[in-house]
Amino acid sequence: MSDIIRRDPRAEWIARNRLHPLHAAMQPAQHSWMGPNGVIRKNPHGVGFIGPNGIKRIDRSGAQQGGATKRSAAVEVQLPLHQVAAPAFYISVVPDMVGGRLSSHDRDLLGLAHQLAGSDGAVLAVVFGEHKESAFATAGVDRLLVLEGEEFNGYAPEQRVQGLRAVDNQFSPRHWLLPDSRTGGGELGRRFAAALGERPATRVWQVKDQECIGRAGAGLQDLARPLARLILAAVECAEPVSETRHEALPVELSTTVARSLSRIEDLGAVAVDPSAIPMAEAEFIFSGGNGVKDWGLFHRTAEALGATEGASRVAVDDGFMARDRQVGASGTWVTARVYVAVGISGAIQHLQGIGACDKVVAINLDPGCDMIKRADLSVIGESAEILQALIEAVEAYRNDAKRDAA
16 A cells, blocks of 8 residues: 555645534544633543543643643743854844834734754844843744944934945844834835845735745735845735744844944924824723713823823723724724723623733723733723822822922
8 A cells, every 4th residue: 555645635735614514523623722712621522531440531720631640830831942063154133123012014024034044053133232032032033133322312214224234344244134013124124135236025914936936916916025134024925933942142233333324313202192193003991981971081091191082882882982092893802012901891792992002900890801811911990090199199199200300
């Protein structure tokens, strides 16, 4: 009998066709998954063990197979360490680092760099100025180069191009990867390409078989071209690194970066009305639900915090907030750095809409609601008292800051 594994086109077609009666039977068995509130769910029909009397038992207590020993605490999974002692080449990545941290777009970019580096190359991340990120190792960074200095702060694309040229002269990366975004990567990548005399591959969403596939024709067509040295990649260009842990060894430039005479003066950040920021782009959202009784106090708290206001579907249906402020699967999917939920119990549609938020703070009377389970920080109590105390704390902090500045 031949050992060659042959494909079954009919079985593959059934697995893709959801309307076929045998579709469920062709799917791989899923024993556990994470629910929308962050709780691990188990399939009682797929998880279990055979007891001493031959009857299949379900392990509901968290015990080991057969029930001999029990887990007393959750064990932290240690990912295998990926080391490149002497890299044959480098793949340089320049993340946007919005807010001083890696964004989801940056992590996709590092995943693509890891694919291009393979086992012989190393991923070199180039970061400008101070940052707050502590997870470079799990994001796929083998070498970390931080270019510090006042000349790189704020909007300084010409100076940053000078820094990237110094990195290019020293490390000679095989490929340069930058996010094709509106937060700086798109402009910096095109300026850097002009300085190097390279023709960049833009809006790339896939790299395969030594080809870059990018969006063209207003996003309606794909354009394939040979693998370029400088790639400006789009969101979801690759899967983020999740199965390995990297060294993230710090490296330095052997030469100083030449100062360029900037033709643009950076006047600093401009104050923006938080209510004018679209929900999908807001970094700090203060959201209210059915548990909010004093909406005037809610608005004053959001103004004191400088947050963008949001609401649950119940609050919108009751007329307390506009329809464009609704958060959730039936409203707007948000990706805020901080999401504060006041009086929101946590319906499944709402939890889906805030699934990509970094930090969730819940203020609620019910300690057992789904929003409390999802939150990173929970405050149990009456919302009016908590909001009033929050306003007083913010005012006291600002007064102290003014006193220190004086």
